[in-house]
Amino acid sequence: MAEVTLRVWRGDASGGDFENYVTTQNEGEVVLDLIHRIQATEAPDLACRWNCKAGKCGSCAAEINGKPRLMCMTRMDQLPEGPVTVTPMKTFPIIRDLVTDVSFNYAMAEKVPAFLPPPMPEGGYRMYQEDVERGQEFRKCIECFMCQDVCHVIRDHEENKVNYAGPRFFIRYAELEMHPLDQNDRRDLVREDMGLGYCNITKCCTEVCPEHIKITDNAIIPLKERVVDAHYDPVAWLGRKIRRKTKVSAADAAIQPAP
Amino acid sequence: MTVTYEHHDYDVLIIGAGGAGLRAAIEAKQQGLSVALITKSLLGKAHTVMAEGGMAAAMGNVYAEDNWMVHFRDTMRGGKYLNNYRMAEIHAKEAPDRVLELEQWGALFDRTKDGKILQRDFGGHRYARLAHVGDRTGLELIRTLQQKVVSMGTDVFMECKVLKLVHDDEGKIAGCVAYRRPTGEFVTFGAKAIILATGGAGKSWKFTSNSWEGTGDGHAMALWAGAELIDMECIQFHPTGMVWPLSVRGLLVTEGVRGDGGVLRNSEGKRFMFNYVADMFRAETAETEEEADKWYDDHSAGRRPPELLPRDEVARAINAEVKAGRGSPHGGVYLDIASRRSAEFIRRRLPSMYHQFMELAGVDITKEPMEIGPTNHYIMGGVKVDADTAHTSVPGLFAAGEVAGGMHGANRLGGNSLSDLIVFGRRAGMGAVEYIQGGAAVGAMRRDEIDAAIAEAVAPFDVEEGENPYDIQRDLQEMMQANVGIIRTASELEDAIAQLDVFTERVKNIKVKGGRAYNPGWNLATDLPAMLTVSKCVALGANLRKESRGGHTREDFPKADAHFGTFNLAHQSQGGNWDSPIVTNESPLLPVPEELKALLEEGK
Numbered sequence: 001m002a003e004v005t006l007r008v009w010r011g012d013a014s015g016g017d018f019e020n021y022v023t024t025q026n027e028g029e030v031v032l033d034l035i036h037r038i039q040a041t042e043a044p045d046l047a048c049r050w051n052c053k054a055g056k057c058g059s060c061a062a063e064i065n066g067k068p069r070l071m072c073m074t075r076m077d078q079l080p081e082g083p084v085t086v087t088p089m090k091t092f093p094i095i096r097d098l099v100t101d102v103s104f105n106y107a108m109a110e111k112v113p114a115f116l117p118p119p120m121p122e123g124g125y126r127m128y129q130e131d132v133e134r135g136q137e138f139r140k141c142i143e144c145f146m147c148q149d150v151c152h153v154i155r156d157h158e159e160n161k162v163n164y165a166g167p168r169f170f171i172r173y174a175e176l177e178m179h180p181l182d183q184n185d186r187r188d189l190v191r192e193d194m195g196l197g198y199c200n201i202t203k204c205c206t207e208v209c210p211e212h213i214k215i216t217d218n219a220i221i222p223l224k225e226r227v228v229d230a231h232y233d234p235v236a237w238l239g240r241k242i243r244r245k246t247k248v249s250a251a252d253a254a255i256q257p258a259p
Numbered sequence: 260m261t262v263t264y265e266h267h268d269y270d271v272l273i274i275g276a277g278g279a280g281l282r283a284a285i286e287a288k289q290q291g292l293s294v295a296l297i298t299k300s301l302l303g304k305a306h307t308v309m310a311e312g313g314m315a316a317a318m319g320n321v322y323a324e325d326n327w328m329v330h331f332r333d334t335m336r337g338g339k340y341l342n343n344y345r346m347a348e349i350h351a352k353e354a355p356d357r358v359l360e361l362e363q364w365g366a367l368f369d370r371t372k373d374g375k376i377l378q379r380d381f382g383g384h385r386y387a388r389l390a391h392v393g394d395r396t397g398l399e400l401i402r403t404l405q406q407k408v409v410s411m412g413t414d415v416f417m418e419c420k421v422l423k424l425v426h427d428d429e430g431k432i433a434g435c436v437a438y439r440r441p442t443g444e445f446v447t448f449g450a451k452a453i454i455l456a457t458g459g460a461g462k463s464w465k466f467t468s469n470s471w472e473g474t475g476d477g478h479a480m481a482l483w484a485g486a487e488l489i490d491m492e493c494i495q496f497h498p499t500g501m502v503w504p505l506s507v508r509g510l511l512v513t514e515g516v517r518g519d520g521g522v523l524r525n526s527e528g529k530r531f532m533f534n535y536v537a538d539m540f541r542a543e544t545a546e547t548e549e550e551a552d553k554w555y556d557d558h559s560a561g562r563r564p565p566e567l568l569p570r571d572e573v574a575r576a577i578n579a580e581v582k583a584g585r586g587s588p589h590g591g592v593y594l595d596i597a598s599r600r601s602a603e604f605i606r607r608r609l610p611s612m613y614h615q616f617m618e619l620a621g622v623d624i625t626k627e628p629m630e631i632g633p634t635n636h637y638i639m640g641g642v643k644v645d646a647d648t649a650h651t652s653v654p655g656l657f658a659a660g661e662v663a664g665g666m667h668g669a670n671r672l673g674g675n676s677l678s679d680l681i682v683f684g685r686r687a688g689m690g691a692v693e694y695i696q697g698g699a700a701v702g703a704m705r706r707d708e709i710d711a712a713i714a715e716a717v718a719p720f721d722v723e724e725g726e727n728p729y730d731i732q733r734d735l736q737e738m739m740q741a742n743v744g745i746i747r748t749a750s751e752l753e754d755a756i757a758q759l760d761v762f763t764e765r766v767k768n769i770k771v772k773g774g775r776a777y778n779p780g781w782n783l784a785t786d787l788p789a790m791l792t793v794s795k796c797v798a799l800g801a802n803l804r805k806e807s808r809g810g811h812t813r814e815d816f817p818k819a820d821a822h823f824g825t826f827n828l829a830h831q832s833q834g835g836n837w838d839s840p841i842v843t844n845e846s847p848l849l850p851v852p853e854e855l856k857a858l859l860e861e862g863k
Binding site: 012026027028029030033039040041044045046047048049050051052053054055056057058059073075095096097099101102106109110112114115117120124125126127128129132135136139140141142143176179181182 | 300301302303304305306308309359362363364365367368369370373374375376392393395397398399402406407409410412417441470471472503504505506507510511611614615618619620727728729730733771772773774776777778779780781783
């Protein structure tokens, strides 16, 4: 058992400051254990999000010593000695203390045109393991939004949020694009409205991903290639103009009869 | 003076946005009703996300012999026949269609060689039956349903805590009162029907796999609103929770480890489960290690390994080994897959277990055994519902998922929870639609009920000298762990019942510091009444059920008793407040029709 100082940012949208808490640290504890100890003793109103405490839900993202981390998966004994600084994610507006308003991400989720499969044959679809594995990597995403937090396009440029979906949603678009069954074409949308071109592949998102998804290499770069191919290849472009299915809106696709 | 609050009206209101709530929303929305979901957390963070191993459905993709009748039989036997047979029947029949439906909404399950959905072995299931994605099946389920719900344009109220259900003058459900956690502002919802999908109640125990949300809100609100809670004494202690380091004690280790070949060993290195095979499972369980090991590759070459007995049997055995002094250094036993499967196999089949032990415990599960022990995981008990419609005894109130009782009897089989969510989530959605289209005329919400709930919620701010809610929660968890844990006895249960009255007085004396905006101390203060209500029902039921059955084990009554196997214990509130007295009655089980009875006899 050791004593440790946590510097926790406390405040709300109107402003705030660091507060120092001196607390105990036991073997194997993670940053979230110490935040909970502070809540249970001297600061019951210290706001933080958490759910599973097992790295599965992505609720407790914060910046620990300036880096986006899950508080539940960051062991105290693996941080450098000395005070540990805990601040809320910078890219999103503050609600209170370590809790930020992540509604930007939910708004982006609403813009994703729905998954659209062909009618299911008797007994179910046939898909092969090698065909589903690419999508499965992206579906490991726990929506901690740390990739969004660290992405310079929106971290340092609030004005870009209106037309930039961010890494979390680029992997969603890539997943749908690579889904063996999906028939909805979202390539123009990703290029024109979701700001894929703003990403200059610095791989910051890949570095912070707690699920070790290769966001840049396996999602963003292939997505850029597909979007570019579709846009600049005149044959493909003409083909799509002629055969183009009517763009299915999210709402229309969803109202299809219950499968 | 009349205070007005933010107010919304919907046809169907769903409280809880895990698998059951999301599936219910899809159903009601598809039938054209106005629907809203309310969740205490952000969308996509509900407890479903933590489910690992898979969802049970007799699709027959791996063993063509599997069908709904075998699944029904396994579920009833696993539940020690305390189940609502009709729920078990509907569940077994409908689960395969619900799994296929998820693929139509974008889910990507692991595949068999011929491109079908792969199914894995789990405890108590005769055949490999669990559709899965590695060991993150819950994430796949919740994300698929979440994306479907969002694409349909459903209203979702995130980080919103419901305090109480509100009736109309005739006693029908008419809405609820809640507050928004970010601001602390109150909000009222009017609804023609409410579906409870609030999950479980494990947070009243010290060692649990449950998150902060598992405070039994739905169980308690249903009881206060006039519904009955059944089987509350039946609590599932999952055999394999992490035990070390202490900071992660209770965290779930998937049963998939055993399904994929992992075995349990004591400090002497012995596979002790062979010594704990109950009579009812003897005929279908292997007697030697050689026989058990053959079974993994071909289920017709040997009988099942005893490590794959139902969870209640395995948890009791681990408990007994530790008590006998054959435990691991931190009070558990060893779960060993390292010596039995290749590192590549383990990392592919159990990626998040590998990650979890590596990061949190510094243990490489491809090289060393895991230290594990029982952890409070699931409550079989819940709101009594009609099997076909999920309707409770209160008009307009429905319940689905963990908050509903009956489906799993005295013990739930692994994998039957995720399938329960989607089968009965849909049924609840259909039930609510049918109720509304049947012309139920719902009156205005009772103002006095709204005012009382809000007054109660803000009271802790006015207490001059009071207690920190975290102290009360910690003491409650320690008391329930010690007195109403895995092995129970009359003296400890009576002590628990008496102590819960003291806790009630302590909760009335909570002092909350700070304001209402995102204040976890206040949020906890508003969760504690539900935690106490649920704890009381569990303790009362456990004291009255003088036998051992499934997730209820009595040291003083170690055997099952035929008489107790004929009824559920049903609790009702006398008064409808959180501190009102609770009365408990015997509620006879539904008689099982002859043709289904024959299925239960088969292979007995």
